[in-house]
Every structure is written in structure tokens, then in C-alpha cells.
Amino acid sequence: MESASPSQVLLVDDDQRLCSMVSDYLQHNGMSVLLAGSGAQALTELDRSAPQLLILDLMLPDTDGLALCRSIRARNDDRASVPILMLTAKGDAMDRVIGLEMGADDYLPKPFEPRELLARARALMRRPALAVRATDDGMLSFGRLVIDLHAREVRVSGQRRMLTSHQFDLLVLLAQRPGRVLSRDQIMQLMRGSSLEAFDRSIDVHIARIRSMIEDDPRDPRRIQTVRGAGYVFAKSQH
Template sequence: MAVDEAGAALRALVVEDEMDLAQIVVSYLDRAGFDVEHVIDGLVAVERARVIDPRVVVLDLGLPSLDGIEVCRRLRTFSDAYVVMLTARSDEVDTLVGLGVGADDYVTKPFSPRELTARVQAMLRRPRVEQEGRPQNILQIGDLLIDLDAREVHVAGAAIHLTRTEFDVLAALAARPSAVLSRQQLIDDVWGLGWVGDPHLIDTHVGHLRRKLGDDAAVGRYIRTARGVGYRMGAGR
């Protein structure tokens, strides 16, 4: 059974207006031990998320009232739930836009409900990055401060709100500040070994991190690009 830190069943919110597909997804998550609620409307999804505080949201892109992108954007104003976006369109623009508002992963229809469930469970089992030799688990790069235990980030004293995935990507980079990490290394650190998906997913999350941290990609104040390889941390001017 999927349980939280208190031992209670984890809540999952499925937002999908294709009833046959929704019933299958709900069934798989239910069998995996989640306390699942299903809604078909975007506005209702935002309202229910405020009430039930889900750990995971499986979110279709095309919905009545509000599309999945707007639902995700609103969720991110009050929730750090893991969000898996479902889309019937496989072109890159939709994928990047969806992830740009804070989705953690995406699945293109048709998909295997078993694979979707495995991805959700993998997110919940993510390893947490730790730094050797720092008992307080505080990482610092210039005026960027990362508290691994509290999962808090500050830039020049100002608190920065990150999603779970954004924090995990940043922590993975900051744990080895002098090393260039490939996209695949970051995928392994954040999503775990065996994750199947597009490794360029990392590029989108790095772009989102840079925006929130006020980090110009051309300057690389905190996150620097190693062309053709991946990324590394480093305090720039």
C-alpha cells in the first residue's frame, strides 16, 4: 500500500474526462494502494485539490472548463503534488508548455496504465540527495542556499518556491558542484534507475529553475550548461 509519513494511504487525484480511460487509471492506482478521487472538469479539479491535498495528480491536457495546463498552473500556487500530464498530442510544444507550468512528468496516449502506475510509484520512491561532511545538510553556491532537510531554497535571503521535482534536480546538481552531470545522470539521481522517458525532460526543469532563481542561462550564475553533455553548478558573477 502507498502510504505517507504518518502511515495513511496516499491520495491521488485523477483528472480525466474520457471515462473508460479514467476508470482504468483509477483501478490501477487503487490496487497500488492509493486513495483515489476522480473528476472530469478542470475547475472542479482545482477545488478538490485544495480540499484533499493529493500527493499525486494525474492530469489530462484536454479538459472542460480549464485545460490541463491552466489547472497545473493554478495547482502550483498552493500545491507541490507530483503532477503527471496526459496528452493525446505528442508534439514537443505541448509537452514543453505542459512541463513549463510545473508538471513533473508526461505520458502520451495511448499508454499502459501499468507503466503510468510504475512511474507514479517511482516518483514517490525518489532518493533524496545528501551531501557528505555537512551535518546540517545545507548546500551553498554563492548566495544560493539549499536546505536539504527542510527542502527550502533561498536566494540572497529570499525564499524561492520550487516544486518537488525542481528541488530534486537542483539538489542533485548542488550535491556535486564541481562535476558536470549528464542528462542521464540527473535522470538517474532524480527519477531513479530504470526510468523510461525523454532525458531532455531535464532541460525543461533546468529552464524552469533558472527562471525562478533569476539565473540567466548566458551567464550561468548558479547552473551552467556543458554543451553536448549536461549541467553543473557553480557560482558565477
């Protein structure tokens, strides 16, 4: 009986010392590691192979990790859904929030413990692939619901629905993680730095407002559903 192929990870970082350390550690723990020192090399390697995880540094010599993350999520092939773990040496929480908004699945500030990196990598690779795809125009489409990331507009059956900036950000956060239940604590963590006033006490209010705009029947929501005792989930299958 053949043994299973090792999980393949693409590590994108121009720090050769860090790459060597991380690569050795992950390989020692049963993973196959591909290396890229720039955004261009990362895209070439992504086309050539099919990594199950991309570990992406925020700062690269030819681009920044946010732009690279955004371009990967905008693809129209199965590479668009590769889990992305972003590495950042910056202490600004806004960098992490923006990274998550651009499509990163998780972040890890430098310096980090290799064991924590391994745990986060394994957790991301266990998640089901995202069903959502963004087009080149920055659209997230779910049946009749279309979210325009660039224009920051939401339409249902072609009709524009008016959301506040805060509510739009919350909708995008949920829509980029279809099928994944997010607790209120997780939502607060992901939205941290977005200037939502008293957000911890107004999540339910914002969700209710969003539902009133995008649901056919807000009393029986099909797009944003409540998981009792756990949080909210954006439905993968919509019409």
C-alpha cells in the same frame, strides 16, 4: 501496529471510461484515488484533500491542463509542490515541452499501459517535494536570485542579468527542479523542441554563460553546480 495509509492520487480527466480503468488499477495496487472531471473540480479537490500526486489530462472541458498546471504551481501553499504527471493524446512534442515548462514533472502519451502509469506515479511520489514556489506574479525566488517567468527576466540583487532566450529556458528548467541532478541527456529530452541549435554540443557553453550572469564567482558556482559524471543540479539553498 497500524498499516500505513495508502498513497492518495488525484486523477483529473473527463474520460469516464479511462478514469474507471485507471482508478481500479491504481487502487488494486494500493493507492487511494480521487476523481475530478474538470479543472474547477480539481482545484476544489486539491483544496479539500492533500493528494501526493496529480495525474492531469491535457484536454479538459473548462480549461486546459497547461493552464491548470501553471495555476497550481503559482500557489503560495504546500499544494504548489504536488508532483504532476500530465497525460496527453497529442503527438506534438512541443505540447510535452510546454507542459514541463509549466511545471509538470513528467508526461505520458495516450494510449498508455497501466503498468507504465503505475511505475511513473510511484517514481514521482518517491521524489522529494520541490522547494521552489512561484508567486501569483510568476516569480521564482531563490534568495537574491529572482526569475520572472512572465517578463522572462532574471535579476540578482535587483540587477537585471541578460540571458538569451535559450539560456533563460535552460535556467528555468533547472530552477523548477531544485536539488535534482539532471544529466545532459535529460536536459536534451526536456528541452527538445525549443529550437536550440546543436544543443547537445552546447549545454556546457550555455551553463557557463548562465553562471557568468548569475553566480557571484562563476569559477566557484553556488547556484548551478556540476555533479561530476552525472550532470548539473540547481541548489535548493541560496542566499
